[in-house]
Amino acid sequence: xxxxxxxxxxxxxxxxxxxxxxxxxxxxxxxxxxxxxxxxxxxxxxxxxxxxxxxxxxxxxxxxxxxxxxxxxxxxxxxxxxxxxxxxxxxxxxxxxxxxxxxxxxxxxxxxxxxxxxxxxxxxxxxxxxxxxxxxxxxxxxxxxxxxxxxxxxxxxxxxxxxxxxxxxxxxxxxxxxxxxxxxxxxxxxxxxxxxxxxxxxxxxxxxxxxxxxxxxxxxxxxxxxxxxxxxxxxxxxxxxxxxxxxxxxxxxxxxxxxxxxxxxxxxxxxxxxxxxxxxxxxxxxxxxxxxxxxxxxxxxxxxxxxxxxxxxxxxxxxxxxxxxxxx
Numbered sequence: 001x002x003x004x005x006x007x008x009x010x011x012x013x014x015x016x017x018x019x020x021x022x023x024x025x026x027x028x029x030x031x032x033x034x035x036x037x038x039x040x041x042x043x044x045x046x047x048x049x050x051x052x053x054x055x056x057x058x059x060x061x062x063x064x065x066x067x068x069x070x071x072x073x074x075x076x077x078x079x080x081x082x083x084x085x086x087x088x089x090x091x092x093x094x095x096x097x098x099x100x101x102x103x104x105x106x107x108x109x110x111x112x113x114x115x116x117x118x119x120x121x122x123x124x125x126x127x128x129x130x131x132x133x134x135x136x137x138x139x140x141x142x143x144x145x146x147x148x149x150x151x152x153x154x155x156x157x158x159x160x161x162x163x164x165x166x167x168x169x170x171x172x173x174x175x176x177x178x179x180x181x182x183x184x185x186x187x188x189x190x191x192x193x194x195x196x197x198x199x200x201x202x203x204x205x206x207x208x209x210x211x212x213x214x215x216x217x218x219x220x221x222x223x224x225x226x227x228x229x230x231x232x233x234x235x236x237x238x239x240x241x242x243x244x245x246x247x248x249x250x251x252x253x254x255x256x257x258x259x260x261x262x263x264x265x266x267x268x269x270x271x272x273x274x275x276x277x278x279x280x281x282x283x284x285x286x287x288x289x290x291x292x293x294x295x296x297x298x299x300x301x302x303x304x305x306x307x308x309x310x311x312x313x314x315x316x317x318x319x320x321x322x323x324x325x326x327x328x
Contacts (some may be wrong), residue, residue, distance in 0.1 A: 010087070014031060014087050022167075022207075035047075038055075038083075042058075047080075055098075056098050059077050107308055108272070108305065109269075110279045118263070119255070121262070122257075122258035122262040123254060123255070126227065127251055129178070132175070136173070137159050140165065145227055147227070149221060154182065158174055159171070204219075204225060206218055218240065228246065229244045229246050255269065278291050
């Protein structure tokens, strides 16, 4: 992209507006990326020179020929609307002519408890502990990676999820079988943190403006990541030697490989552990509202999909083929 099609000041203003509203770095990166693509789509013109026709055409172009998912298209439109409303002060409402990607409700892939056990046994070390937590607490991958030491209550057997999907907090269960291994892991992380501090580091990024309000907190043990990255980095804004949490691709690759090694003939993903958690709780007789709270769903209808998974194939129905007398 040329200098004309990627105005630095516009992107800088966009980043500032996203950060001011407390959005995550992932959202900031995604919004900047979509605005760059929008400017490219408009032939390098400044967004002020564009209007409803360009916005609608850009959003529609994502459906055909690119055929992106509804969630991806919604994110792209949200980014462009955010630019106009919060950076250019244009209360745009130009979405009437957009061709929206069709939303389809698909049943999630759920592993049996035996398959979950096989996959987890195929992992080792930190990756195995992380997979056990994903399944045992019904966590999303980023919720697991963003856990801080203070959010894990070993005594009461609970995990506090902060800033989950929709910026919501919730409490979920910590399996008693996981606690001893998690305690050992935290002891190792604390030693790593102590070494970082001794070398002038030991800082972590704090959410929103807490880094300015709680001056010493970025270096305090309770605020450290449960699963820190292997390398430190220097934050350009503060000059602090920081350690981020582990990148999601580390566990994603490990889980996929473990699924193949375990011989599971299903698509094995990190999010699949969350689906399996919910379905297995439902099978054990827990009520749908309890499961909804543990998962952090806003609407119980989202949680209800697991009742369809549980009934898939008609477990209580005897197939008419079993009455043909053709058994060997």
